[in-house]
Amino acid sequence: MDLGFILTNAVVLACIYGTLAIGISITWSSLGLINLAYGFIFAFAGYGAWLAAQYVLTNGAVVLAAGILTGALGGLIVCALAFIPIHDKPNFTVRGLIATLAINLIGTQSLMWWFGPRSKSLPEVFGTWKIPLGNMVLTADKVGNVVASIAMLAIVLKWMRSSRRGLEIRAMMMNPHAASIVGIGVRRTGFYVLAITGGLAGLASVLLSQTYYIAPFGGLTPMIKGVSIALCGGLGSVSGAVIAAMVLGLNEALTSVVLGGQYVLITQFLLIIAVLLVRPRGIAGILDKAREA
């Protein structure tokens, strides 16, 4: 139990939660939907990966792909249920928030009903090798987690930057109203965005299940961490989310060394509150007005 171990742990967790946070950020800024059904998507993707490992192949790539695909499917479900019907109705933000919470409730309870409360574990996706580095040992799952989440994020960001669909999503992030006027389909973009962010949640789910287990309510803590990071970094900003993930990961590592593990959340929230008091829109949030409609 040394500093190196805790630091690597913090980096790994920061990568995973950062993946979720970027998903939440993108959804909010492009669609104006606060997707609180991430807990459900997370658990759903975990069960998808588990089913794939159980009945198809225990190969790491297959399990990872199954997790990402079921996550994307979960995103599509959320889009069809909570975004498409009410995105043009009055009071969309509140109703969308409540609708996604309702989906979360229905989804997690259905998972619990179907799979039972016992948690499941996934096979080791990245194998069992180790790299000794100085006085610490990097295990396969840690290296794999960092590499996989960074790779996935890089692919998604590259796609958003260079493709036609990505251009549409970025246009929606800048000004949704103007984007719809120049012919960008709001509903179609909604499906892309939620599928992609769902896929990110699915990836995070499979990666996190290397350390934890898959349970119907297991998505709650990651979702709350993701939301906090997104909030701290500034909703709608990818770079802000990355910075916030690193800051909060560092805070987690430092707190657990100095004060003890049970104070992690307290210091984390004090930090977030402090950041938000100074910058109400988060670290990288430069919008002086809230996103409207």
Added chain:
Amino acid sequence: MAGVWKNPLFNWGVERAAEALPAPEWKNPQGSWDQARESPVPLHPVGRLRYYYKWPGHGGRTWSRRRYWPTRRRVLDIRGEYNPKSSRREKTIVDKRPIWWVMGLLALVLAPLFIPLNLQSTLLTAGAVFEIYAAINLCWMLIIGTAGIYSLASYAVVGAAGFGTAWLSINLGLPWWTLPAIGSVIGLAFGLIIALPATRLDGFYYALLTIGVNELCRVYTLQSKQFGSATGGLYGADSYVPQQLSPLGQSLVAYYACFALMIGALFLYRFIDGRRLGRILRMAPEKREAFAEATGVNYRQARIQVFIISSIALGFIGGFYTSHFRGVSFSIFGFDTVLLGLAMLVIGGIGRAEGAVVGTAIVIFLDKVLISVGPIRLIIIGVIMLTVALFLRGGLFGIKAQFRGWRDKKKSENRSSRAEKGGEMLPEEATETEDKDLIYWRRYDKMQRDYLKTLVSDELIDEHRRCPLGQHSEPLERLLLYFRRQPQVDKYAIVAVEPFKAYRIVALSGHRGVAPRVVEDKTYGSQEEAYHGVFLRRVQDLLES
């Protein structure tokens, strides 16, 4: 061609008079009028339907109004008025909500008398839980609905006060009646801490932050030994329920104590939402804060005040909660508790006291009474919540307003589909014209043209071609009379280019000194041919109009 027209001039040997001519069956010109007046949708008498029951009796007594302290409000808002048709005096109860409240609360008071014996313990326990949660939700409704602060940490305040008082009661042996007061102090402290970010953050940023606060409390209590991480909660606090009573007596005492708590919360709601603070905040709804600020309303301060007062009340309820259940469990901090609480508010409708209470009743009934159904009951709650979020704008109690809006929309759609516009004046045009007679003339003219169009047939045209002048059959005579009666502007006439050899059709200008214009190049060989040409043009114009 069913009908035959018999020429009355035939017997006198008039030149070119046919004995009988085929003619369409006689139709009543009133028919086209009736048809145009007909509507595809049922028509109601003009005016609004009466949605309120009109109470009889002279309204003299509406002047002696009973008002209740400390407001100047009347017990029932009764409006006295004269019936515009019968001139009779009548009374209308404008706001019937007090009646419903009294009936509902009476039902709650009397409910324990009518519960079947085998369900007594379940229902009384569920009833007590319902009343506590209704009290919590009323305070929460003040925060979300009145103050417009999307705080999801209300249960965290209750839980913090509950854990604090339970710990004090167990370790210091405090009696039960001190717990709500101590809870209020804890609630105040907690409320001050979480109100701090609310001054800077708005809307959803704050909602997301408070979800985190909730989780923080859960994880902290879950990990700390002081707060009973081993036992799933902190139990053993002093309770207000006397131990020496029978189990039934105990549940009855608990039920009525919780009822009193709920009544207290209702009064708090009424005195904050209905009085000065509520008025101030109603002045500054979302997206109109700048206007309120410009008119000198300090809505930020009012919001924080409501938040702090509600937090104190929530702390009070937390202390009561501890003395009711003899302790608190971690589940009060759980995400599911927040979710179910939000479901209660949303199902009832945000911003209304009745919404908070009825929503709580529905969710608690599904959650606590139907506990044998298993996880499906939570799925049902989720489905109700989703349905309400997708289809209703203001929860169950917003259905009335939403339905009326929808009905008015449909009404105006139907009204616009009924209006026929062939030549008639549009409503905007009609209000602009000086000569209102024109409106009715145009309407009459349109009806007449509609009727005349049905008379035109090949036989009729053939009859005119054979004999443009002289006695015609009845339908043709009607048609020609209509044509001849038209105004001079653009009326067709014939001009003899060369008498008995070449004729032309012209259109009169209708103004003195302005020459007629030539309509077409064609020349007709005889006067009768030219007459028939004019007739054909007019028929064509009629059919096109």
